[in-house]
Amino acid sequence: MPAELTLGRRLGLAICPGCLAICDIGRHSAVRCPRCGGTVHFRIPDSLQKTSAYLAAAAILYAPANLLPVMHTNSVLGEEDNTILSGVAELIHTGSWPLALLVFFASVVVPLLKLFGISVLVWMSARRAPDHQLARVRLYRVVEFVGRWSMLDVYVITLLVALVRMGKLASVSAGPGALAFAAVVVLTLLAARSFDPRSIWDPIATDD
Amino acid sequence: MASAPLSELHVCPQCDLVARPMPLQPGETSRCPRCGAEADHRARTSRGAALAIAATAAQLWILMNVFPLVALTLGGVKRETTLIGASVTLAQSGKAPLAALVGLTTVIAPGIEIAVALYVLSSLDSLARSGLLGRQVRWYQSLRRWSMVDVFMLGCLVSIVKLAHLADIVVGPGLWACAALLPVIAILNAYVRPHSLFGWINEAHAG
Numbered sequence: 001m002p003a004e005l006t007l008g009r010r011l012g013l014a015i016c017p018g019c020l021a022i023c024d025i026g027r028h029s030a031v032r033c034p035r036c037g038g039t040v041h042f043r044i045p046d047s048l049q050k051t052s053a054y055l056a057a058a059a060i061l062y063a064p065a066n067l068l069p070v071m072h073t074n075s076v077l078g079e080e081d082n083t084i085l086s087g088v089a090e091l092i093h094t095g096s097w098p099l100a101l102l103v104f105f106a107s108v109v110v111p112l113l114k115l116f117g118i119s120v121l122v123w124m125s126a127r128r129a130p131d132h133q134l135a136r137v138r139l140y141r142v143v144e145f146v147g148r149w150s151m152l153d154v155y156v157i158t159l160l161v162a163l164v165r166m167g168k169l170a171s172v173s174a175g176p177g178a179l180a181f182a183a184v185v186v187l188t189l190l191a192a193r194s195f196d197p198r199s200i201w202d203p204i205a206t207d208d
Numbered sequence: 209m210a211s212a213p214l215s216e217l218h219v220c221p222q223c224d225l226v227a228r229p230m231p232l233q234p235g236e237t238s239r240c241p242r243c244g245a246e247a248d249h250r251a252r253t254s255r256g257a258a259l260a261i262a263a264t265a266a267q268l269w270i271l272m273n274v275f276p277l278v279a280l281t282l283g284g285v286k287r288e289t290t291l292i293g294a295s296v297t298l299a300q301s302g303k304a305p306l307a308a309l310v311g312l313t314t315v316i317a318p319g320i321e322i323a324v325a326l327y328v329l330s331s332l333d334s335l336a337r338s339g340l341l342g343r344q345v346r347w348y349q350s351l352r353r354w355s356m357v358d359v360f361m362l363g364c365l366v367s368i369v370k371l372a373h374l375a376d377i378v379v380g381p382g383l384w385a386c387a388a389l390l391p392v393i394a395i396l397n398a399y400v401r402p403h404s405l406f407g408w409i410n411e412a413h414a415g
Contacts, residue, residue: 005242006226008219013226015219018346020402022219036342042224096369103366106359137222137243148356151313155363156370158310161301162294163280163287163371170282170374174303182306193353201223201243 009042016040047196051122054191059115061180061187068177071157075170083177084108084153106152107181114150114188117143121195128203136200143192150185154178218247251404258399259329265322265392271385272357273315277364278383282375290382291315317355318393324348325400336409345402357393361386 008014012026018038025031030041044050069081082090084107091100117139124136157178164172218229218238222245229238235252239245251258272291279288289297291314299307328335328344335341364386368377 008224008226011217011226013217013219014224015221017221018349019342019406020221021342022217033342036346038346091366091370094369094373099366099369102362106362133223134243137245140222149359149362151356151359152363152366154306154310155314155360156366158294158298158306159278159289159364159367160370161303162289162297163278163367164282165287165297166282166285169285173301174298174306179303179306182309186309197222197243198224201225 014040014042043198043202044194044196047194047199048122048126050194051118051191054187054194055115055118055122058184058187058191061183062111062115065111065177065181065184068180069175070153070177070181071160072173072175073164073170074173076168081175084181087153087156103152103156106149110146110150111184111188114143114147114192118188118191118195121200125195125199125202130203133200133204137197140192140195140197140200147185147189147192150188151182154182154185220245220247249401249403250407251399251401253399255329255332255408258396258404259326261392261396261399262322262325262329265389265396266326268385268389268392269319269322272382272389273319275382275385276380277386278368278380279378280371280375281378288378288380291386313354313356314360317351318357318389321348321351321355322393322396324351325396328400328405332405332408333412341405341409345405348400349402352397355393357386358390361390 012024014023014025015021016023016033016036016038017040018033019036021033021035023031023033023040025040025042030039030045032038033040066084069083071082071087073080073082088100088104088107091097091103121136121140121143124132157174160172161174164170216228218227218240219225220227220240220243223240223243225240225242227241227247229248232238232248232250234250236250237246238248240247274290276288276290277294279286281287292311295307295311295315298310324344324347328341328348332341335344361383364383368379371377
C-alpha cells in the first residue's frame, strides 16, 4: 500500500458529521467539535449493532406492512381493503401504468433494496471483508439516496384520507398496515444513517 | 480551535482517508481520491443570491401551507385540504403517529430548514463572530434529511390520478406553490452547505 495512504484515525483526526470541520481527537474516544458543538467520533459508536437492531425491527414489520391493508375504502359501491401491492394493481387497471411502475418502485423495490442492501453492507463489514470496497460504498450511497422515496405511499394515504370523507357516499381511512409501512420506512432510514461507511474500508487499513 | 496545518488536511467522511485538497475555483468540487465522496466544494454563487433563494423558498412555503392543495367534488359535495389539514384529519382518524411523521417531513422540517437558512444567510458575519454559526449549520444539516417536499409532491400526483376517475379534481394554489418550491429547495440545498457557508466567511476575512 502506498505510503501516502494515511488514515484520519492514525493521525488522531476525524471529520465532524455536523459541520464538516476536521477535529483533533488525539487519544480521546470522542470530542466536542470546536466549531459546532456536536460530538465527533473516529467511527459511529456501536454502528453495526445499532444498524442490525434497526434492520431487524424493520424486517419484522415488513410482513404486516405488506400483508395488512394500508387503506380502507367505504362507499356506496361497497367496502374495499387495499394493501400496498393491490394499490399498485389498481393503478395498472385504471390505465396509468407509468405511475403504477413508479409507485411499485417506491413502495416495493426501495424498501426491499434497503433491507437487503444494508444487510449485505452490515454482514460484509462485520466479517471485515477485504474486497469490493467501491461496489459496497456505491451500494451505501444508492441506499442513502433512494431511501426517502418510500415515503410516497404514506403521503398518498394521508391525502386520500383527508380528501375522501363524504360520509356514506365515500370515505377512506388508513389501515393498520399503513403504520407498519411507515415504521419500516423510518427504521430503514435510521439503519442507513447508523451504518458507518468507514467500516467498509477499515479491513484494508493494515499498512502499519 | 483548529490550527493552521489542520485546516489544510481533509479527512474523508466515508473512508477516513487523509488528503490535502487543492484550492478550488468557484463552482468546483473536489473528491476523495480513494472512494470518490465529496471532499470540498466552493460556491459559485454569492451570499446575496443564496439569501434571495432562501427568501423565495420562505414565501413559497407559506403559500403551500396557507392555500388548499387539492379540492375534490363528488355528488355535489366538495372537500378540500391544506397541507396541515391533511395531517390533522389523519390524527383525528386515530393515526396520530402517522400524522406526526407526515407533519414533520412536509411542514415542520422544511419550515425550520428554510427559516435557519434565512437566519444564517442574513446574519452570517455576526453569527460567525459570536461562534454560533457552527451550531446553526449542524441543525440545518440534520433537519434537511427529514424534509421530504419532493416525495410529497409526487404523492400528490399519485393521489390525483387515483381519484381522477372517481370525482372532479381541482388543483389548488397550495399544490402549485409546492411544485414551485421543489426546484427552489433543491437550489437552496446546493447553496447552503457547510463548505460554502464557511467559505463565504473565509473570503470575507481574506478580502
